[in-house]
Amino acid sequence: MNTTQHRVPIVTVTMNPAIDLTVRCQSLQAGAVNRAHAARIDAGGKGINVASVLADWGVATAATGLLGRTNASVFEALFDRKQIEDRCLRISGETRTNIKIVDGDGCTTDLNLPGLAANPGDLRVVADTLDDLCREGGYAVLAGSLPSGLADDSYLPLLRAVAARGARAVLDTSGAPLTAALGAPRELLPYAIKPNRHELEAWAGEPLVRTDDLIRAARRLQALGVSLVVVSQGEHGALFVDQHRVLHAGISAVAAISSVGAGDAMVAGLTSALLDGADLEGIARRATAFAAAKLGLPGPHLPDRHAVQRLAADVLVTRLA
Numbered sequence: 001m002n003t004t005q006h007r008v009p010i011v012t013v014t015m016n017p018a019i020d021l022t023v024r025c026q027s028l029q030a031g032a033v034n035r036a037h038a039a040r041i042d043a044g045g046k047g048i049n050v051a052s053v054l055a056d057w058g059v060a061t062a063a064t065g066l067l068g069r070t071n072a073s074v075f076e077a078l079f080d081r082k083q084i085e086d087r088c089l090r091i092s093g094e095t096r097t098n099i100k101i102v103d104g105d106g107c108t109t110d111l112n113l114p115g116l117a118a119n120p121g122d123l124r125v126v127a128d129t130l131d132d133l134c135r136e137g138g139y140a141v142l143a144g145s146l147p148s149g150l151a152d153d154s155y156l157p158l159l160r161a162v163a164a165r166g167a168r169a170v171l172d173t174s175g176a177p178l179t180a181a182l183g184a185p186r187e188l189l190p191y192a193i194k195p196n197r198h199e200l201e202a203w204a205g206e207p208l209v210r211t212d213d214l215i216r217a218a219r220r221l222q223a224l225g226v227s228l229v230v231v232s233q234g235e236h237g238a239l240f241v242d243q244h245r246v247l248h249a250g251i252s253a254v255a256a257i258s259s260v261g262a263g264d265a266m267v268a269g270l271t272s273a274l275l276d277g278a279d280l281e282g283i284a285r286r287a288t289a290f291a292a293a294k295l296g297l298p299g300p301h302l303p304d305r306h307a308v309q310r311l312a313a314d315v316l317v318t319r320l321a
């Protein structure tokens with residue numbers, strides 16, 4: 001078969017996927033016996049969530065990265081249901097289970113595990129898979145933490161594979177892997193990144209309290225060579241910063257059922273808007289609408305297209321600079 005037929009507009013990479021166990025309880029008290037009243041599991045991990053949301057929007061998407069062989073069926077069911085091309089490498093062991101505790105106020109506490117022990121050979125296979133799947137003008141979303149066994153700079157070979165194919169990378173990671181990726185040579189840097197405030201503070205090495213501080217840090221990233229910086233701020237919306245403009249986008253009165261994966265939905269929205277050639281305002285509206293739409297659902301999914309479009313029309317976009 002001609003491998004170019006396999007190339008897809010958007011590929012997502014999840015080196016450290018997770019099964020998300022979401023537990024609901026009225027209140028959470030450390031050191032006490034807490035009674036939960038509901039639980040559910042979802043195939044998760046940042047890139048998997050992005051693929052799931054993109055599939056709901058109708059974009060042909062392939063998912064690569066790593067999966068533990070023992071419990072891969074949870075992910076395979078999602079890929080089958082949403083017709084996501086499954087190019088994840090199976091490695092021995094179990095994919096981690098991350099625990100998300102949602103209390104009566106809708107506040108979520110995350111307990112994320114380190115994940116499978118991967119090795120540099122696994123990373124090479126994923127880089128080769130990216131080389132096979134990425135197409136010129138397409139996008140690769142590299143998202144989430146790195147599993148144990150991989151060095152902090154493991155996003156670099158993946159960025160190299162994306163750049164070699166003439167595709168653009170969107171990166172959503174944190175801590176040392178983010179800092180290492182942002183230290184890449186200019187031609188390998190991601191086209192876009194979406195840190196939240198804490199992730200940006202960790203990279204900047206200082207507290208970013210005011211909006212001006214966030215904009216200054218975003219401008220530093222652009223000076224390095226990152227074209228689009230989106231800083232998500234939970235209920236306070238997000239900043240969208242490109243070479244020319246700074247926009248704030250937010251939406252009021254969102255009934256949040258689960259905030260797990262809101263950032264991933266935002267990444268899915270901004271990547272689909274980039275693929276459609278949208279301008280900065282179009283990107284801000286789509287990304288915010290995806291995040292708000294996901295908040296109303298328990299797992300990493302979108303409602304129908306019309307509901308998302310109605311939300312996009314309700315997004316309040318303000319020009320800051």
Ligand SMILES: Nc1ncnc2c1ncn2[C@@H]1O[C@H](COP(=O)(O)OP(=O)(O)OP(=O)(O)O)[C@@H](O)[C@H]1O
Pocket residue numbers: 196231232233234235236237238249250251254256259260261262263264265266288291292295
């Ligand atoms: N309570 C809320 N009300 C309105 N919008 C929200 C709310 N929570 C999140 N959002 C929207 O979702 C976007 C992403 O949320 P957030 O900043 O929490 O992402 P994140 O920290 O990357 O989350 P995660 O890692 O769980 O995906 C925000 O920028 C905002 O547009």
Ligand SMILES: O=P(O)(O)OC[C@@]1(O)O[C@H](CO)[C@@H](O)[C@@H]1O
Pocket residue numbers: 016018019020043044045046049098110112143144145146260261262263264
């Ligand atoms: O430990 P990481 O890789 O940073 O984040 C993993 C994770 O919290 O991210 C998703 C929500 O964004 C969840 O599906 C998953 O459990």
